[in-house]
Amino acid sequence: MRIRALALPAVLVLAFAVTSAAGGAPNAARFDRPYQGFAPANTVLRAGSPAAAGLNPAPIDAFDKQLAAWVPSIYPGATVLLAHNGVVVDRTATGEAVKYKDATTLLPADQQVPARTDTIYDLASLSKLFTSIVAVQQLEAGKIALDTPVAHYLPEFATNGKGGITIEQLLTHTSGLAPDPVPSLWQGYPDIPSREKAILDAAPQEPAGTAYVYSDLNMLSMQLVLQHVTGKPLDQLVREDVTEPLHMVDTGYNPPASKLGRIAATEYQTSPPRGMVRGSVHDENAWAMGGVAGHAGVFSTVDDLAVLSQAILNGGVYRGHRVLSEHGVQLMEQNFNQKFPDDSHGLGFELDQIWYMGGLSGPNTLGHTGFTGTSLVIDPGSRSFAILLTNRVHPTRNTPSTNGARRAAAEALAQAMTVSAPGGGQSWFSGQGPASTSTLTTGVLHGPENVSFEAFVNTESTDLLTLESSVDGGATWTTVPLTVRGQSAPQTALSGQSVRAWRQVRAHVAGSSNGLLLRWRYTTDPAYEGRGVNVADIRLSTGRTTFTPAGWQLV
Incomplete structure (x- = not known):
């Protein structure tokens, strides 16, 4: 089943009804003439056709057909949103949000739940971006500093030779910490206090600053720093300082039972014995942290993530609600990992990763992926973004990579924009x-x-x-x-x-x-x-x- 909706749902009319400051029908979007600087701060998303945004609709139509064709080989269900210069040009859902009873048994057809354009997905590691945004907010507030050792805020963190690891190194995955806690938090420790101690006690696998090691422990450690310097839990910080100001009504940790009907199922888990996971975070370590973790745990929709993406393109503001300064956004776009050229990274955001950003990739293109099959690509050069949310781990995690689908979403936007020969004519x-x-x-x-x-x-x-x-x-x-x-x-x-x-x-x-x-x-x-x-x-x-x-x- 495939659902395509260019008209946005009534519940979101207030979030999307106003046109961008440019107004009117734009000229053809020029991929070979990238924008400089941020979009106008009063740019607000609106629904429109690709043609209305100056785009060639053919690549986007072809992508939508391919998105549906990837069901069920890559994922049971998916929802995508593509936007350019303030216009949401594609908002499509395909497949099923809930399809299986257990690891192998299909639900009866009348019990399966179709994916919708407002389906709520487990974002997995896209959650790291929310932790990072809060971290940049606290950086701007003067409560943390990039070059300050983590141990300055959490003295216990200095154990096992970690005294020199800085806040910047946590946010850019250059701390040398291992990818995951060993043993896992849910297996090795009986309660949240002991799990937090395990995070603080973790031993690095590389000397700080000598290697890029993508690590959930970085963001789990960042979570503890943020909670210490603010006196608030991470979910409260994200809610008060990010999602509520931006009116991201379906975004947060541990979604309420009232929204279960819109939530996509993930994995049928036997170890731990959780059964079919739906409405609870898929990641076991985040689950062990009560569903609120620096590296995973956030649920959201394409509509909410679109607002966040446009706020970043606008320089940290949306509908007059500022969540970051322009300088804060620039820190997320700045490559701190010059020493590791294949792993360009701003504060929290990955940069210039062609393997999922495809044709939108570039030195300042921001993004991230998530294990459940999610991705977000924000391209300031074309003022465009591509959001793909899937439940590819339903009913098991032993499924193909969604990287081809991730790239295809970005490629559709890149191909839809014009490249015009100098002086006109054909090329x-x-x-x-x-x-x-x-x-x-x-x-x-x-x-x-x-x-x-x-x-x-x-x-x-x-x-x-x-x-x-x-x-x-x-x-x-x-x-x-x-x-x-x-x-x-x-x-x-x-x-x-x-x-x-x-x-x-x-x-x-x-x-x-x-x-x-x-x-x-x-x-x-x-x-x-x-x-x-x-x-x-x-x-x-x-x-x-x-x-x-x-x-x-x-x-």
């Missing part, structure tokens, strides 16, 4: 294929040739655009060095996502009495890629030529 485009090589080949030339062209490249670093030449009719090819305007050294290929702009490229190719062929060659692999590549305004010193495309199309 050759290649991208979004499986393992492939695409070639754009000239007719026979009689060089030497001075070649110039414009290139827009948004790819994984290993997905390369090259210019090649052949003087034997295409039997063998040689890479041509490229001179990119603004760069001093020649390059053999173009790749990467750090620059969302057209690049002017020049090359010189020697001629041959046998004739000369040139081709633009783009290679991808089955893993992932960015938005793809565009080539435009190809100019040859000997004049015009014809082109033979294989895997390229004029756009």
